[in-house]
Amino acid sequence: MKRKYTKSALLLIDIQNDYFYKGKMELSESYEIASIAKKMLHDFRKKRKTVIHIQHIALHKGASFFVSGTHGAQIYEEVAPLEGETIIIKNTTNSFSGTDLFDYLNTKKIEHLTIVGMMNNMLNDSTVRTAKDLGFKVEVVCNEYASNNQFVF
Structure with a gap:
């Protein structure tokens, strides 16, 4: 019997203090991304969906x-x-490389990943590409400065 829904997880990637004011690698968009992440986190928690913090x-x-x-x-x-x-x-940079992320997602039967994180062009990119190669449906939520703040792969 085919399932009627897919299990989702939220990946919050590298939302760490060093990217914020007085951090060692302060980013100009860090607070905007944190605000988006906070909203997504609230939604996932409210729906009791899987949340994974990547540090x-x-x-x-x-x-x-x-x-x-x-x-x-x-x-x-x-x-x-x-x-x-x-x-x-x-x-x-890749959240799958040298970690147990893939095994964890498989154990939880996760098929869809929603990703919010710092430095989309570098950190999220390698994770998104690997996730797609591994067969996950991936949605990347970006900051509000992007012309479209959501991308589905």
């Missing part, structure tokens, strides 16, 4: 941001995980 921790010696144990590496307070929400630590 980048730098491993290379001499890293200038996302250094383990620093305030900058912590997930931004407005989108911080609640008890029981999954946090996946990554060390590269």
Whole structure:
């Protein structure tokens, strides 16, 4: 019997303090993205859908941001995980590379990913491409400066 719906998950990628005011890699659009992420997070929590926080921790010696144990590496307070929400630590731009994200999504039978994160051109791009290659339906929610703030792949 074919299912009538697909299971969805929200991936919040690298929404960490170092991208905000006084952070080590402050981005001009960080607050707009955090606002979008907060709204999406609220919607997913309200519907009791799966939420996954992707946190980048730098491993290379001499890293200038996302250094383990620093305030900058912590997930931004407005989108911080609640008890029981999954946090996946990554060390590269791709959220699938060297992590158990794929296994976790398969275990939960997730077919559709909604992605909100920092630096769409770099961090989200590699994750989106891998997700598509692995067979997931992917929706990327961007900041309001984009002409269309949602893309479905």
